[in-house]
Amino acid sequence: MLNKRGHALKSKYNISFSDSDQTPTGSTVSRKRPLPRSGFTPQSSSNAGLNTSSNNKTPASRLLNNSSFNKTPASRLLNNSSFNKTPVSRLANSSRTPGSKYTPGGGRRTPGTRDAPTSVALPDTTVVVAVVQGRGHAKCDIGVASIDLKCASLILSQFSDSATYVKTLTKLNILQPVEIIFPNTVAEGNTQSELYKLVSEATTCPITTVQRKYFNEALGLQYVRHLSSDAIDDVIVKDKYYCLAAAGALLKYVEFVQNTVFAGGSLPVKFTVFDKCTMIDATTASLLELVCNAQDSKCQETLFGYLNRTRTSGGAKLLRCSILEPPCDLDTIILRHDCIEELLGNEELFTNLESVLSRFVDIDTTISLLVQVPKQETVKTAENRILHIICLKHLLELVHPLGNAIKDSKNHLFKTMFEALQDDRFAQMKAKVDEVIHEDTYYQKGALHLTTQKCFAVKPHLNGMLDVARRAYSELIDDVAQIVKDLAQKYSLPLKTGFTTTRGFYITLSSKSIPELPTVFVKVVKTRNGITCTTGELIKLNDRINESLTDIYLMTNEVTKGLLQEVYPMLGCLYKLSECTSLLDMVLSFASLCTLSDCVRPEFADSLALRDSIHPILAKCNSVEAIPNDVFASAASNFNIITGPNMSGKSTYIKQIALIQIMAQVGCFVPASYASLKLINSIFSRIGSDDDIETNASTFTLEMREMGYILDNVTDDSLVIIDELGRGTGLEEGAALCFAISEYILNKAAPLVFFVTHFTELEKLEEVYPNVVNYHFKVDYALDPASTDTNTSSVERINFLRKLTKGPSPDTNYGIKLAKLSAMPDSVTQEAEEISRELEEADSNQWKKKEEHQDTGDTGDSSCVDGAGLDTTLDSLDGDRRNSIINLADRVVTAVQSGFNETELARFLGQLQRQTIYRDLHEGS
DSSP states (O other), X not given: OOOHHHHHHHHHSOBOOOGGGTOOOEEEEEOSSOOOOSOOOXXXXXXXXXXXXXXXXXXXXXXXXXXXXXXOHHHHHHHSXXXXXXXXXXXXXXTOOTTOOBBTTBOOOOTTOTTOTTSOOOOXXXXXXXXXXXXXXXXXXXXXXEEETTTTEEEEEEEEOOTTOHHHHHHHHHHOOSEEEEEGGGEETTEEOHHHHHHHHHOOSOEEEXXXXXXXXXHHHHHHHHHBSSOOOHHHHTTOHHHHHHHHHHHHHHHHHHOEEEOTTOBOEEXXXXXXXXXXXXXXXXXXXXXXXXXXXXXXXXXXXXXXXXXXXXXXXXXXHHHHSOBOOHHHHHHHHHHHHHHHHOHHHHHHHHHHHTTOOOHHHHHHHHHEEESSOOHHHHHXXXXXXXXHHHHHHHHHHHHHHHTTOOOHHHHHHHHHHTOHHHHHHHHHHHHHBOTTOOOOSSHHHHHHHHHTOBOTTSOHHHHHHHHHHHHHXXXXXXXXXXXXXXXXXXXXXXXXXXXEEEEEESOSOOSOOOTTOEEEEEETTEEEEEOHHHHHHHHHHHHHHHHHHHHHHHHHHHHHHHHGGGTHHHHHHHHHHHHHHHHHHHHHHHHHSOOBOOEEESSXXXXXXXOHHHHHOTTSOOOOXXXXXXXXXXXXXXXXXXXXXXXXXXXXXXXXXXXXXXXXOBSSSEEEEEOOSEEEEEOOOOOBTTTTBOHHHHHHHHHHHHHHHOOTTEEEEEESTTTTSOHHHHXXXXXXXXXXXXXXXXXXXXXXXXXXXGGGHHHHOTTEEEEEEEEEEEEOTTOOOOSGGGEEEEEEEEEEEESOOOOOSHHHHHHHHTTOOHHHHHHHHHHHHHHHHHHHHHHHHHHHHHHTSOOSOTTSOOHHHHHHHHHTSXXXXXXXXXXXXXHHHHHHTTTOOHHHHHHXXXXXXXXXXXXXXXXXO
16 A cells, blocks of 8 residues: 555656556646645634633533542643633644645635624635546536535536536536546547646646546446435436546545545435526636635635625535525525525524524534544544544534524424434434543633543543543643742742643743743743743653553544444434535525625516615725616616716626626625516626736637627526627727627527627617617716816816716717826827817718718619708707618618618518617607
């Protein structure tokens, strides 16, 4: 068997083993970050762990009822004030890698948790994913298997993707894997499959290829049946060839790399589909700042940061997944909305849930580490197993309070959770644990506290040698306390005892004014709070204490191994507990948000209507005032063109619409006075003007790629937001492309589209298509009171109202007006004004010549109305009506001169007639 160093070397090069070992072979294509290895050792931190109640704050002597341990020296040390500020122990496994650390009840802070002290940060991901695709005509059939090593859950997905593999890329963006496994056939020689290329470009995590033979559906099914905590129905796995094949390769690969196997019947296996989820691609998720701020990855100003007031790591993970993949099942959304309403109306239910959930440790990580069976027993694995047993005991003690908190609820979802918590296996498992673990054992923060809990976790008299070892440990602790006391009396110094797991017991002095310590004190270190040191005798005692702890942990491990064998068949109920607490925590987070801000329960209909809606992230920023705006879009007005000056709020407005849509479908109330939304199954965006050096793509190239993806995948149930498309090329070409893309969307489907542009030519679409509506953001210009000139040169100040107004934008040359307010020299802006007027005049003259040419053209029809009569008739109409007739005449003339045959011409004119009649009726109503 390879050691850990051997595993690290093998993972960098070709992996090749005998078939009898059934271990994957392959090569690592890209390795930028190592895969987390086995032993996700619990690690304590000063801001992590349980929020224990006041009755838990007892001396360590209360851990045992045996009189021989009632006055342990550890209790005297714990009562010492110096331990109130003891650095927390780092019980880290030497093989731990980034992403594998575990802190019960907490983790590394992520965006969105800085000013929410009760919220839990999203922990580092430990997901490994295997992906396989079909061959030939089935190359778009994808199988994905993922396992979260920290949460011990296996998720399988099989679906049919498009040629751009958008579903696969979206799935990987949600999972955020630390490593992706492909069959080696995707990159043979110099040829690479299209899926492999796209995944390589879209992710920075390592991609490893293994031999195709390990992607075996029979092996995968065997694994799934053996590890699943519930019985697998043949109907569920029928025709799931690809995801089962991915599962076979994934589990064998993880077993090899992790050097850890899972206990049989201990993993929840879930089959997921895309049908009931809203698809949000990775680019859109990044541009909308759903989980990560675009400017600063540590900043909390994201949608996740706005919504995250969770108290458990499971609730934070569920919230993140829901934001990136919102449900589009109406029943699920309504159930969550009902839960929020009941929480807001029932203060006792809200308070009780908040109190119970804040005491939970990380359930998923605890289960994961309990079901992992190390191939080699060490002192560290024994120590970790004891800690996990302590966490398991604490979880089981919280099941009953959690059930009592929701038992009187009238909500169907709460009732379902209450029934799940009445599983008999909880009581059976608790009884088994209580037979071995002392009733006063609980998780505590602090290195010495936690060490004492682990030493005295097992009840006395179960193992005679263990009792002797613990008595010897207590005597050593007595000796430490006595040594420090004697030194303090001998040298008349205010000595106190400190402890860390890495250093052991040491001596602390709170004063820095001592000129020189006696020579008996060694390893003297000056810190911010004082001086730390030790003595030779104390160092020897620490060695003896470590030896004693080793004996205690190994003997305790022998007792707890038998306990785990008895509870393994009952661990399946803990997965139900994890799901219940995560969902309750997320819904409670939504309710907490509603108590702090003005939100309304959204309705769902066939149209989008928002009154006084605000941008949710801007609402969180105290330095920015969020201006409320109305939104309306329906089947009769689904294509909205938005114009206006720079900085008037156009981009913020369309992002606000998408964020509110996501909030509503996640199950949260939204920041508005009224909200009615359409159920959306996909959200697309084209925002920004950045290039991509890595793929050698310019700004314009990226724009066209993203728009091509949108045009291929847009449907009637999509939401599309486009911001200033076509800026990466010339003015005429950009306007022409925007016009053509808009018409393509209008003719292909009827999604909800919000198109922000500076190309005023697009406003003419409203005259042709009845479902196009023009909006603009109004701006007020403050003029010099001493001047009556309304020219741009007299503008002193621009007041951005940031209010949406219906109709085309009346502002012209607003870019120059903004430039005048900056540090731009006056000569530059004045010359820009002159050039702009000249260009406008030249453009106007060109159109006039074109119209005169069309009016004087020989049509061969003597009954045609003369130009003067037509001009007189048109002058009598209002501007909009006149423009519509002119535009209609241009289209008819163009159609006649285009060379259409009679059938094609009749079809075109009939369609044009219907559009004109519909628009007239719409305007008349």
